[in-house]
Amino acid sequence: MEKPDFHFPALLKKCKRGGPAVTHPKDAGLVIAYTGIGKDSVVMELGSGSGFMTIQLANIVKHVTTYEKRKEFQELAMQNVKKAGLTNVEFKLRDVFEGIDEKEVDLIFCDVAEPEKIINEMHNAIRIGGFMSAHCLNIEQAKALHLAAEKVFKEVFTLDCLVKDYDVREFGTRPKHFGLMHTAYMVFARKST
Amino acid sequence: MEKPDFHFPALLKKCKRGGPAVTHPKDAGLVIAYTGIGKDSVVMELGSGSGFMTIQLANIVKHVTTYEKRKEFQELAMQNVKKAGLTNVEFKLRDVFEGIDEKEVDLIFCDVAEPEKIINEMHNAIRIGGFMSAHCLNIEQAKALHLAAEKVFKEVFTLDCLVKDYDVREFGTRPKHFGLMHTAYMVFARKST
Amino acid sequence: MEKPDFHFPALLKKCKRGGPAVTHPKDAGLVIAYTGIGKDSVVMELGSGSGFMTIQLANIVKHVTTYEKRKEFQELAMQNVKKAGLTNVEFKLRDVFEGIDEKEVDLIFCDVAEPEKIINEMHNAIRIGGFMSAHCLNIEQAKALHLAAEKVFKEVFTLDCLVKDYDVREFGTRPKHFGLMHTAYMVFARKST
Amino acid sequence: MEKPDFHFPALLKKCKRGGPAVTHPKDAGLVIAYTGIGKDSVVMELGSGSGFMTIQLANIVKHVTTYEKRKEFQELAMQNVKKAGLTNVEFKLRDVFEGIDEKEVDLIFCDVAEPEKIINEMHNAIRIGGFMSAHCLNIEQAKALHLAAEKVFKEVFTLDCLVKDYDVREFGTRPKHFGLMHTAYMVFARKST
Numbered sequence: 001m002e003k004p005d006f007h008f009p010a011l012l013k014k015c016k017r018g019g020p021a022v023t024h025p026k027d028a029g030l031v032i033a034y035t036g037i038g039k040d041s042v043v044m045e046l047g048s049g050s051g052f053m054t055i056q057l058a059n060i061v062k063h064v065t066t067y068e069k070r071k072e073f074q075e076l077a078m079q080n081v082k083k084a085g086l087t088n089v090e091f092k093l094r095d096v097f098e099g100i101d102e103k104e105v106d107l108i109f110c111d112v113a114e115p116e117k118i119i120n121e122m123h124n125a126i127r128i129g130g131f132m133s134a135h136c137l138n139i140e141q142a143k144a145l146h147l148a149a150e151k152v153f154k155e156v157f158t159l160d161c162l163v164k165d166y167d168v169r170e171f172g173t174r175p176k177h178f179g180l181m182h183t184a185y186m187v188f189a190r191k192s193t
Numbered sequence: 194m195e196k197p198d199f200h201f202p203a204l205l206k207k208c209k210r211g212g213p214a215v216t217h218p219k220d221a222g223l224v225i226a227y228t229g230i231g232k233d234s235v236v237m238e239l240g241s242g243s244g245f246m247t248i249q250l251a252n253i254v255k256h257v258t259t260y261e262k263r264k265e266f267q268e269l270a271m272q273n274v275k276k277a278g279l280t281n282v283e284f285k286l287r288d289v290f291e292g293i294d295e296k297e298v299d300l301i302f303c304d305v306a307e308p309e310k311i312i313n314e315m316h317n318a319i320r321i322g323g324f325m326s327a328h329c330l331n332i333e334q335a336k337a338l339h340l341a342a343e344k345v346f347k348e349v350f351t352l353d354c355l356v357k358d359y360d361v362r363e364f365g366t367r368p369k370h371f372g373l374m375h376t377a378y379m380v381f382a383r384k385s386t
Numbered sequence: 387m388e389k390p391d392f393h394f395p396a397l398l399k400k401c402k403r404g405g406p407a408v409t410h411p412k413d414a415g416l417v418i419a420y421t422g423i424g425k426d427s428v429v430m431e432l433g434s435g436s437g438f439m440t441i442q443l444a445n446i447v448k449h450v451t452t453y454e455k456r457k458e459f460q461e462l463a464m465q466n467v468k469k470a471g472l473t474n475v476e477f478k479l480r481d482v483f484e485g486i487d488e489k490e491v492d493l494i495f496c497d498v499a500e501p502e503k504i505i506n507e508m509h510n511a512i513r514i515g516g517f518m519s520a521h522c523l524n525i526e527q528a529k530a531l532h533l534a535a536e537k538v539f540k541e542v543f544t545l546d547c548l549v550k551d552y553d554v555r556e557f558g559t560r561p562k563h564f565g566l567m568h569t570a571y572m573v574f575a576r577k578s579t
Numbered sequence: 580m581e582k583p584d585f586h587f588p589a590l591l592k593k594c595k596r597g598g599p600a601v602t603h604p605k606d607a608g609l610v611i612a613y614t615g616i617g618k619d620s621v622v623m624e625l626g627s628g629s630g631f632m633t634i635q636l637a638n639i640v641k642h643v644t645t646y647e648k649r650k651e652f653q654e655l656a657m658q659n660v661k662k663a664g665l666t667n668v669e670f671k672l673r674d675v676f677e678g679i680d681e682k683e684v685d686l687i688f689c690d691v692a693e694p695e696k697i698i699n700e701m702h703n704a705i706r707i708g709g710f711m712s713a714h715c716l717n718i719e720q721a722k723a724l725h726l727a728a729e730k731v732f733k734e735v736f737t738l739d740c741l742v743k744d745y746d747v748r749e750f751g752t753r754p755k756h757f758g759l760m761h762t763a764y765m766v767f768a769r770k771s772t
Contacts, residue, residue: 334558368568
């Protein structure tokens with residue numbers, strides 16, 4: 001059984017994966033496209049992990065601040081961001097549950113456990129019209145966050161995304177038989193007036 | 194039966210849709226994430242259509258040049274790009290089959306019929322390591338392009354993407370019963386040394 | 387937006403749907419195919435509902451006993467089974483939580499709330515090698531049943547099923563744009579020695 | 580990467596797979612459920628292959644006649660049907676393109692190349708209200724059959740089916756990361772008055 005291709009772009013191909021699950025490009029793409037962040041945006045990331053999402057965000061936006069409480073993950077993320085040649089990332093060695101300094105950010109991307117516990121802090125840090133988006137490992141985590149978000153945000157939605165790769169040959173075309181069924185549930189919440 | 198939410202970001206919400214099918218955010222997200230384009234990238238679009246993809250690209254990258262042969266579509270795209278407040282787009286009223294001026298672009302995004310007929314022209318216009326990506330309305334179109342691309346590009350892949358929205362309530366969580374099953378097949382090809 | 391076709395077979399087309407969600411053919415098909423029931427099988431159904439699954443089972447197997455606690459649903463199910471011309475169904479007006487008489491059945495199909503509370507009773511009523519299968523309206527219900535089943539059954543699995551319909555035309559083939567995203571989570575458990 | 584479970588029922592577990600792709604239970608389930616075949620049905624199979632579908636049909640219906648032109652496949656199918664303990668199957672060593680003897684069958688299940696070439700013969704062999712259903716290895720085959728079927732049958736539809744298995748644990752529930760993305764396209768056609 002052939003391993004599926006995750007379609008990592010060149011800027012991720014040399015990066016080293018550490019312990020935590022990375023945010024796959026297909027899911028990073030949804031975050032970018034659904035929130036409308038662009039080259040003028042300022043974003044925060046809660047949980048640097050291996051830095052894969054840090055890189056995917058920093059490649060697009062003006063500035064990324066990323067919090068990570070574990071030194072070894074932060075160092076891995078720093079190395080990976082450096083390999084990708086990106087210089088618009090600020091790293092903070094910080095437990096997100098100790099508070100968020102930033103204000104008026106366009107997006108908080110969240111990849112930590114129990115993000116629902118800081119839903120008010122996230123809401124406060126986001127500008128009106130901005131988004132919170134989170135990578136959730138299971139439906140229980142997504143549900144807890146979604147329900148907490150509905151109390152302070154106006155537009156909340158939860159989804160997952162399946163990409164099917166095709167075998168295309170002159171004599172016949174069909175999806176590949178085996179593939180990546182699931183990566184994460186993604187929760188989105190927009191701060192409205 | 195409730196109409197599904199396509200999750201258009203704010204910069205698309207006021208835009209007017211014309212005749213042609215637009216590139217949905219979920220598919221635009223894949224293009225951005227898989228090709229690794231970012232704020233330093235220069236991209237070309239073949240087929241401005243209503244300008245929805247023009248906007249999603251221009252919001253991310255340094256510069257977009259977009260070709261459209263039909264005056265009424267170009268005008269619609271221009272209006273929509275203006276509404277979105279983007280100024281880094283150059284419009285050319287041009288049939289893509291008459292030739293491509295640009296060189297060394299990071300990405301050509303293609304949303305015209307029979308793009309396989311200009312596969313060499315696209316290949317020539319893309320820098321080494323850059324991508325061609327196309328929005329194909331049916332599998333026959335995707336197949337024709339995929340097979341043509343394999344002759345000149347090194348890494349070619351075709352896929353589609355399904356996003357499932359969830360109903361999340363305290364008493365129960367499940368995908369929404371009805372939704373968007375399909376938008377387009379997406380073909381990607383990378384130019385390697 | 388065109389309503390999707392659920393592909394009800396002729397024997398369901400004239401049946402009347404009552405309040406409860408029916409078990410769709412695609413899910414009934416999984417129950418039949420994964421459990422291997424056939425024309426010699428004896429099955430039980432917990433929750434007759436509108437009788438749609440009763441009919442789909444009775445059309446295949448030797449005998450179906452079906453429990454329903456609400457008189458109005460039982461009557462609707464009886465009418466529908468009669469319309470379908472099936473005579474191998476025994477109806478019991480009974481709350482499944484008051485006990486199960488049957489023994490050595492090949493399959494218990496379960497479409498009631500909180501089936502995990504009678505997991506031992508279901509296990510006792512099933513022959514060795516036989517199956518319990520359940521139609522669950524949300525992931526919380528499926529999870530509760532799956533975890534309870536793992537304590538008494540040997541092989542337990544939970545899944546859902548997506549059927550995509552295609553528009554097939556000479557000039558182009560693709561999935562229909564809108565469709566049925568989700569019906570139910572299905573839990574299966576096999577009783578082993 | 581763990582191999583996905585195809586959920587073969589007990590009656591298939593001991594069967595030997597030969598060269599040809601087998602019809603998976605999830606797809607067999609759709610054939611049974613969408614066509615409404617049951618214990619009184621008479622069905623024909625074109626292409627015995629390894630006999631996996633023969634068994635899944637014979638387990639349900641009154642009688643199956645199955646054609647196969649290759650002696651070695653027929654022998655494998657015969658052995659598998661015998662292992663499954665089924666006695667209601669008639670094997671014919673016959674190329675389906677040489678003609679079909681049977682009349683008034685409830686279902687023809689077709690798993691041969693280029694079935695569109697015998698669409699009239701299939702139509703003639705099916706009773707009014709009965710079905711043709713086919714397992715197609717790629718979209719080109721499905722398209723050719725679908726378009727040919729539309730000329731003689733009244734209700735034609737083409738689909739595929741994705742089953743997602745879940746990891747269910749107390750601390751978290753999500754689909755398994757890798758799985759079976761695709762088996763076959765299925766074409767259905769109903770003969771109406």
